Amino acid sequence: MSNNEGINMETKQVVIIGGGIAGLSAGVYALRCGFQATILESHSLAGGNCTSWKRDGYLFEGGMHWLTGSSKAEALNKLWRTVGALDDSVAIHTPEPFFEYDHQGTPIRFYRDIELTEKHLLEVSPDDKKEIKAFCNNVRKVKNLVMPITDIRGVKVTRKQRMPLSLLFAAISSAGLMRKFSKISRDEYIGRFKHPGLRELLRASTDEVSAMIPLFFTLGILARGDGGFPEGGSLPFARRITQTFKSQGGELLLKTRADQVVVEDGRAVGVQAGENFYPADAVIITSDTMVADQLFDKPLHSEWLERMRETTVPTMATLISLGINADMRKYFKGLTFKLPGQITMGDLSFEYLNLNNYADDPTYSPEGKTAMTMILPGDSYDFWKSAREQGNYAEQKQHIADQVIAALAVQIPETAGKVEVCDVATPLTYERYCGNWRGSWMTEMTPSMNMNNYPAAIDGLAGVYFAGQRMTPPGGLPVALMSGRTAVQYLCRDTGTLFISGE
Numbered sequence: 001m002s003n004n005e006g007i008n009m010e011t012k013q014v015v016i017i018g019g020g021i022a023g024l025s026a027g028v029y030a031l032r033c034g035f036q037a038t039i040l041e042s043h044s045l046a047g048g049n050c051t052s053w054k055r056d057g058y059l060f061e062g063g064m065h066w067l068t069g070s071s072k073a074e075a076l077n078k079l080w081r082t083v084g085a086l087d088d089s090v091a092i093h094t095p096e097p098f099f100e101y102d103h104q105g106t107p108i109r110f111y112r113d114i115e116l117t118e119k120h121l122l123e124v125s126p127d128d129k130k131e132i133k134a135f136c137n138n139v140r141k142v143k144n145l146v147m148p149i150t151d152i153r154g155v156k157v158t159r160k161q162r163m164p165l166s167l168l169f170a171a172i173s174s175a176g177l178m179r180k181f182s183k184i185s186r187d188e189y190i191g192r193f194k195h196p197g198l199r200e201l202l203r204a205s206t207d208e209v210s211a212m213i214p215l216f217f218t219l220g221i222l223a224r225g226d227g228g229f230p231e232g233g234s235l236p237f238a239r240r241i242t243q244t245f246k247s248q249g250g251e252l253l254l255k256t257r258a259d260q261v262v263v264e265d266g267r268a269v270g271v272q273a274g275e276n277f278y279p280a281d282a283v284i285i286t287s288d289t290m291v292a293d294q295l296f297d298k299p300l301h302s303e304w305l306e307r308m309r310e311t312t313v314p315t316m317a318t319l320i321s322l323g324i325n326a327d328m329r330k331y332f333k334g335l336t337f338k339l340p341g342q343i344t345m346g347d348l349s350f351e352y353l354n355l356n357n358y359a360d361d362p363t364y365s366p367e368g369k370t371a372m373t374m375i376l377p378g379d380s381y382d383f384w385k386s387a388r389e390q391g392n393y394a395e396q397k398q399h400i401a402d403q404v405i406a407a408l409a410v411q412i413p414e415t416a417g418k419v420e421v422c423d424v425a426t427p428l429t430y431e432r433y434c435g436n437w438r439g440s441w442m443t444e445m446t447p448s449m450n451m452n453n454y455p456a457a458i459d460g461l462a463g464v465y466f467a468g469q470r471m472t473p474p475g476g477l478p479v480a481l482m483s484g485r486t487a488v489q490y491l492c493r494d495t496g497t498l499f500i501s502g503e
């Protein structure tokens with residue numbers, strides 16, 4: 001799909017729409033390869049969904065819980081280092097256990113170490129030996145499926161990435177598992193376990209749509225020693241890439257919303273943002289590909305875009321953040337428990353609550369206090385939209401928050417009457433903040449989904465490249481990074497430029 005021959009390499013100006021992790025990464029790689037890069041970011045801060053926000057002395061983590069590629073043993077780690085997101089000064093936290101479910105006072109856990117998980121689950125329920133062993137073996141099967149770092153066909157690179165043979169075996173083994181589990185519903189699988197606590201643990205850590213596969217993959221990533229939490233979380237993470245971009249000569253224009261990619265004779269010539277026109281030899285669009293049409297005067301068409309539009313199931317959530325005037329360090333960081341009564345949000349109902357407890361990290365709260373966030377997952381977009389239209393959006397937010405606070409007080413009585421800050425971010429918040437489709441920040445990993453990369457370009461539209469979390473389902477930070485790098489490889493290929501990887 002080489003449709004950019006003849007791009008003007010005299011000026012080599014790349015305009016990047018969106019300063020999230022994909023846009024910043026694309027910017028760093030573009031600069032490395034000798035292009036001039038300007039990022040247009042509509043918000044007052046770069047980072048996009050990879051962000052946190054301050055409220056009355058508390059910092060609420062809003063875009064990262066664990067990071068693939070945080071371990072030095074991962075090939076992806078070199079990419080995070082290339083863009084400056086990680087370096088030796090950034091501590092990576094890998095607390096054990098990873099997940100704890102409170103089953104009527106008995107903690108049941110997933111450890112990062114799959115051997116520990118197996119031992120622990122067998123102690124909890126010796127009668128489930130066969131299923132526990134099979135469960136842990138499934139995790140071992142996907143454990144070595146690392147995200148491949150690849151070069152696109154036809155690009156000249158300083159150092160070619162080679163796919164290790166071990167990855168090929170891991171891919172075959174994982175594909176077999178995915179095929180098998182695409183036919184098994186979550187409830188059918190969970191029904192194989194006898195112990196009610198194990199059933200609850202599995203219900204609380206999965207959802208009906210995606211079923212078991214994401215859990216196996218998550219535990220697999222952790223089992224190979226990856227998936228740590230970079231100290232400080234999202235904000236400093238995004239800030240470090242921003243600094244790399246700027247220090248290498250990149251231009252970041254904040255509060256600059258791109259309205260239109262200007263196309264002449266089938267080639268992008270620049271971007272219109274309000275009154276200003278930014279001329280470009282190439283444009284990299286990193287705002288949500290699902291709504292990229294908004295940037296053109298007529299709808300975009302291509303086979304892969306149609307496929308994306310037809311198959312994408314958005315991942316979104318309502319995020320409740322609480323500032324609690326009490327020290328919650330003795331409570332487990334990822335505690336999950338059954339709600340005393342169901343919380344409902346339109347068609348969605350919630351049986352469990354998973355806490356992210358930041359009590360042990362002084363970045364997130366003043367001394368003796370605790371910041372906590374809780375995700376109510378699922379597609380609640382229409383619910384919130386209709387609340388807004390009916391004029392009771394604020395009341396609904398308060399209503400949901402009150403239920404969460406009441407449930408928390410039953411589980412952890414020390415929180416009763418101690419919640420002094422409450423913040424609710426809905427899919428509408430994310431939509432307003434980042435312009436993403438239905439306020440979603442990833443794609444659901446449905447059992448039948450194709451996890452291949454979408455190409456970064458469209459036939460017949462020269463000088464336009466796409467990057468961002470949608471480019472490889474299920475998305476997330478590593479995909480944002482990789483897709484930024486891939487978009488620049490397309491640009492290099494089409495302009496005959498050497499891709500300087502640095503990895």
Ligand SMILES: Cc1cc2nc3c(=O)[nH]c(=O)nc-3n(C[C@H](O)[C@H](O)[C@H](O)COP(=O)(O)OP(=O)(O)OC[C@H]3O[C@@H](n4cnc5c(N)ncnc54)[C@H](O)[C@@H]3O)c2cc1C
Binds near residue numbers: 021063442
């Ligand atoms: C609560 C939560 C928890 C998460 N946890 C994890 C996790 O643990 N691990 C993980 O890997 N991922 C996680 N994610 C997902 C991850 O944060 C996102 O997938 C990733 O940040 C997406 O990056 P992006 O650059 O592709 O897109 P975005 O972050 O959406 O960035 C797009 C940028 O484009 C800007 N923009 C949009 N339109 C325009 C325009 N017209 N002009 C100019 N600028 C524009 C937006 O303001 C935004 O800054 C989480 C997300 C959330 C919300």
